[in-house]
Amino acid sequence: xxxxxxxxxxxxxxxxxxxxxxxxxxxxxxxxxxxxxxxxxxxxxxxxxxxxxxxxxxxxxxxxxxxxxxxxxxxxxxxxxxxxxxxxxxxxxxxxxxxxxxxxxxxxxxxxxxxxxxxxxxxxxxxxxxxxxxxxxxxxxxxxxxxxxxxxxxxxxxxxxxxxxxxxxxxxxxxxxxxxxxxxxxxxxxxxxxxxxxxxxxxxxxxxxxxxxxxxxxxxxxxxxxxxxxxxxxxxxxxxxxxxxxxxxxxxxxxxxxxxxxxxxxxxxxxxxxxxxxxxxxxxxxxxxxxx
Numbered sequence: 315x316x317x318x319x320x321x322x323x324x325x326x327x328x329x330x331x332x333x334x335x336x337x338x339x340x341x342x343x344x345x346x347x348x349x350x351x352x353x354x355x356x357x358x359x360x361x362x363x364x365x366x367x368x369x370x371x372x373x374x375x376x377x378x379x380x381x382x383x384x385x386x387x388x389x390x391x392x393x394x395x396x397x398x399x400x401x402x403x404x405x406x407x408x409x410x411x412x413x414x415x416x417x418x419x420x421x422x423x424x425x426x427x428x429x430x431x432x433x434x435x436x437x438x439x440x441x442x443x444x445x446x447x448x449x450x451x452x453x454x455x456x457x458x459x460x461x462x463x464x465x466x467x468x469x470x471x472x473x474x475x476x477x478x479x480x481x482x483x484x485x486x487x488x489x490x491x492x493x494x495x496x497x498x499x500x501x502x503x504x505x506x507x508x509x510x511x512x513x514x515x516x517x518x519x520x521x522x523x524x525x526x527x528x529x530x531x532x533x534x535x536x537x538x539x540x541x542x543x544x545x546x547x548x549x550x551x552x553x554x555x556x557x558x559x560x561x562x563x564x565x566x567x568x569x570x571x572x573x574x575x576x577x578x579x580x581x582x583x584x585x586x587x588x589x590x591x592x593x594x595x596x597x598x599x600x601x602x603x604x605x606x
Contacts, residue, residue: 341426344406348422351415356454364514364581365452371521372449376442385441387434395432402428419453444524451517464512467546475553484561495561515545515580519588526592533599537592544591548583555579 356362402425409418427446431439439446476488485496493500519541527534559567 341429344422344425348410348418352419352452352454355415362454362514364518368448368452368514368517368521371518372445372452375448375521375525376445379442379445383438383441385437387438389433390431390435392432395428398428399425399432416454416456420450423450423453444528448517448521448524451514455513460513467512467549471546471550471553475550475557479554479557484557486557486561493557495557498560498565500557500560500565512542512545512549515548515584516541518581519544519584522585522588523592533595537588537595540591541588544584544587547587548580551583552580 357365402421406421406425409421472488476486476493479486487494520538523537527537
């Protein structure tokens with residue numbers, strides 16, 4: 315009797331291993347082709363330049379959260395999971411055939427999440443909500459959405475930068491889609507191109523805020539509310555630096571700055587600003603706590 319029971323358990327373990335192996339192969343079949351295209355086509359652009367950082371830090375955070383979560387691992391509702399999985403697989407196949415990379419990336423990610431829901435359940439996924447949302451930012455957002463969000467901000471930043479520098483005595487003016495700097499000309503689209511990465515830049519700042527204040531909801535929400543203004547401010551500083559480089563060193567130097575240092579400038583300004591604001595907020599809250 316015991317021997318029969320042992321054989322049954324071995325058969326169950328063997329079937330479980332096969333199921334896991336098939337599941338991992340399916341994940342790789344969906345994940346790898348899409349991520350290869352995403353990395354090849356978008357990670358080399360300014361809009362997707364921060365994506366490798368998001369993937370690396372997001373994978374680390376996901377592993378860290380998995381080690382500390384107390385959520386129960388239990389398969390999700392089979393009917394709901396199967397319906398979602400079938401829907402997203404259909405969207406993924408359609409996007410793959412039509413070559414719409416933005417839709418393909420989102421459908422791929424949704425397919426993987428629905429598959430994991432079937433295996434590990436909703437409780438575990440809910441406990442990992444931030445890493446899951448954070449990693450999604452590494453995928454390219456729809457171009458029309460980015461344009462709708464950033465175009466008014468680009469116009470506002472360029473006008474404010476021109477007004478500020480003109481007030482400081484620089485020979486500068488804006489005319490339509492160009493900025494006139496002494497004898498040089500700069501396209502507004504090139505000067506404000508850093509705003510295309512505002513989503514990923516905001517996500518990286520949120521990553522820091524989450525690590526610092528994940529156990530304090532009020533502090534997390536207050537500092538998180540500063541993230542988008544910080545991203546806009548860092549892009550404003552990028553425009554100022556670019557205009558000054560063009561003014562003093564010429565268009566060739568400005569193009570070199572755009573190619574080599576523009577993304578790094580925005581990234582550093584954003585992180586240093588959020589660090590500074592968080593430090594000020596923490597000090598104010600600490601003093602208020604002492605006074606109370």
